[in-house]
Amino acid sequence: MGGASPILFNAGLLAYVLGAAAALALVWRPDAARLASFSLALAGAALEMAASAAALAKAPPPAWNLPCGVALFSFGVRLDPLSAYFGLALAVLAASASIYSFGYLRRWPGGTGAGLLGFFYNALLLSLTLVFAASNAFFFLLAWEVMALAAYCLVSFEHEKQETRNAGTLFLIMSHGGTGMLLIAFLVLATASGSLEFADFHLRISALPPAVRTVVLLLFFLGFGVKAGIIPVHVWLPAAHPVAPSNVSALMSGIVIKAGIYGMARVFFDFLGEPPLWIGTLVLAVGVVSGLIGVLYALMEHDLKRLLAYHSIENIGIILTGFGAALLFRSLGHVNLAALALIAGLYHTLNHAIFKCLLFLGAGSVLHATHTRNMEEMGGLIRRLPATAFFFLTGAAAISGLPPLNGFVSEWLTYQALLAGFGTTQSLTRLMFPVAGALLALTAALAAACFVKAFGITFLALPRSGEAERAREAPTSMRLGMAVLAAACVVLGIGAVWFLPVFDPITAQAMGVGISSSLAAGGGLALSAGTPRGGTVSPAAIAGLLLLLSALPAVLWIRRGRRVTGPVWDCGLPGLTAANEYTATAFSKPLRMIFAALYRPRREIQAEFEVSPYYPTAIRFESEIEPSFEKRLYDPIKDRVLAAAGRMRVMQAGSIHAYLAYIFVALVLLLLFGARG
Amino acid sequence: MTEAALEAVVQFLLLLAVSPLITGFIRTLKARFQTRRGPGVLQPYRDLHKLFRKGMVIPETASWLFAATPYIVFSTAALAGLMLPMLSTSAPLGLFGGVLAVVYLLGLGRFFLALGGLDTGSSFGGLGSSREMTISALTEPAMMLAVFTVAIGASSTSLSEIARVAVGQQWRFVAPSQMLAFAALFVVLIAETGRIPVDNPATHLELTMIHEAMILEYSGPYLALIEWGAWIKQLVLMLLLVNSFWPYGLQAGWSLADAAASLGILLMKLAALSGCIVLVETTNAKMRLFRVPELLAAAFTLAALALVSTFLF
Structure with missing residues (x-):
């Protein structure tokens, strides 16, 4: 026991438990259930945030047993720096998602929905908190399993x-x-x-x-x-x-x-x-490949939420690139570089958590307003949902790694680690690092292309459907939830230098060094790669100077007043309509053709005409890409499993005598096995 | 501190002044190669002057992004330019970012330019945005790998440090790794500044445009800002090449007396590089869009070879 963390942590857990219980108790009164369960979830998140923050600064990590448990197994909890860091990320997300949920569930179709959702939501938060904090394998796996089941219930x-x-x-x-x-x-x-x-x-x-x-x-x-x-x-x-x-x-x-x-x-x-060399290589390779394939599949999606889900794979790849580099540096004996790469990976973990949560909440607002996930039916939402559009744009810029936001900082740290990696060894393996860096650059650039598509098609130009035309801005609580996360994207970008000392205890525990002081340059204004001649960057100065350099022409050269609004050039056709706009499918077409080897695209065009094929009355266009992993890897496995199950069915004859015989044979075999051992 | 601010102001003014000149020079030289007279080296200045005095037509479908884009394009290019060594090996704002920041700042400008293209709802804007983002994404790995090769040589991503190392070894640019990296970055320059064979800067035929298609709806001062931003971006990429590979004439510190000589040498280096660009532009035809990836793959291969040869030679 030590400090305030255990009390705060236990109180937070209690809030989640009460939130789940209240949701069940009030399940027939959706409004009360919604208010009670998400208020308690918010309180739990606030308490866990305080507990994690207190534990981060604490020298021997606080460890204690939860006041329950069963014989032989204790529910041990330990908030060491790594656990506290992930706990902090969880608490920030839980708080903003809980605020968002108040408004999001208000118009949920009545009945028991809101109450049940509140129950599983609190259960998920409780189990996740314990996954990050559990200090023994039994408790960890228990929490892990509850988390999987709660997530299953929420997905379904x-x-x-x-x-x-x-x-x-x-x-x-x-x-x-x-x-x-x-x-x-x-x-x-x-x-x-x-x-x-x-x-x-x-x-x-x-x-x-x-x-x-x-x-x-x-x-x-x-x-x-x-x-x-x-x-x-x-x-x-x-x-x-x-x-x-x-x-x-x-x-x-x-x-x-x-x-x-x-x-x-x-x-x-x-x-x-001490890691063997191959595990670092494997993690780095899997990271780079996941990043690239994740973003390539994201580019082909027109379902806004599926697109975001594929980007999660991409960002997990970027995180693992950092982890892989850290493992390789440890094997090669470069502890400081390993700490740099680990920081890059962990920082990207937090950053991705924040902007991906923001983007999904933004997509939720869009879904809430338009009742569709299909981007081809959206458009023009920047006028109808101005706040949501602004927050989504912030998230899109952050996930594309654009300065001065947080995604840029963690990608910059990853590049610096990879670049420094070239000097760590004389063998050919060092070529891996710059090549991984180049593929990371490709991944980041494709992500930018993808988010130009995601934001541009969803929010800009004219609405493509009646639903999008009638869309309304999200309620205040939803906007507030997004605002918190958007602010975090900016703060973690601009204030990166001041945030980095958080990693010192983590790298000290993992590698025995804390390098945050060497990562600050220019009197704390700029971020440094940690090597004496290495590069520096200052997101804060970049932000300030961009504002200054934008203000300059605005003040000096752009005159007010002399602007008129006019129609868009439409090649002389009678007025621009949504049908003239570029679609998401069209936007990603060049990449679909360039990477045809991966996508194996198929398309079908059927035109109906009456007089001449040059004057079609209707055109049906169908285009799809092949889900290669599902088709080539999982379908064969599934077929084999089903075939094997079919063969095993012979044993399942339904005859109770046969089952008794199986039990007897199994018992005898077990006794023999036991006697031998 | 005040000195650094002064250097930044001087370099900012130089970027503003020199970038239209380079564009005018390239256009005039190209006209001469095609046995035309051309509009004269100073035409871009006249264009800017004219555009800034004009009124603007804002498309009725456009949102605030359309108006924000010109400022972002301009300021990102200018800020990137301040992170590069121009007359002296020490870049005025080198502390605030090195070569990675330059690449990502240009990326920020491009991100908003592409959104500005989509914002009007015109098919041409979307077409330009789609192609621009595709080509730039494929350019990125070649660019990064070539930049890495240079950065590894100087063991730093700071452009001042890279220039300083280059100054220390005057004949380094004939090393195979440097020449290969230069070739790769030259292809990147062609692709990023939208020149033949990737894009045609002089075209106004809708179906072949890339950069022009995105800015089709811009007019007056906004157009001027975007054009100026694009010229500064071109100058930034050219400076990246000339000062990392041919560091002649770069001063160690900042002194007014040597500034004129440095500027003269810099302009000569830029003129030489412009000559290369014009040569490529006049002797090649524009590629089909789907042949461009092959060119960029070639650039990536060159950069990879450059990297391999850093420890072979």
């Missing part, structure tokens, strides 16, 4: 739709596949260390025999990778995230997938010790 919330049910099932199956791998890995580790405590796992993996170590690392990487959504175990993510209610999508893409990142950070930088 609108279960009347077939699409939602399919997505929920896929999520549940893949999530449990991942948990299975984690279970095995934890059991191996527990056997080796003779304890379930995380404290006893510290540096334990590198002491395992090499073959076991390889298997354990791969199981951890893949098991946490499923949750994080790395390629190729990502297929559940773009299916599950969009179908959930938008406030939940925001949490899912913002922070639930970060549970996988937290797990990897815990394993790689706490349990592992």
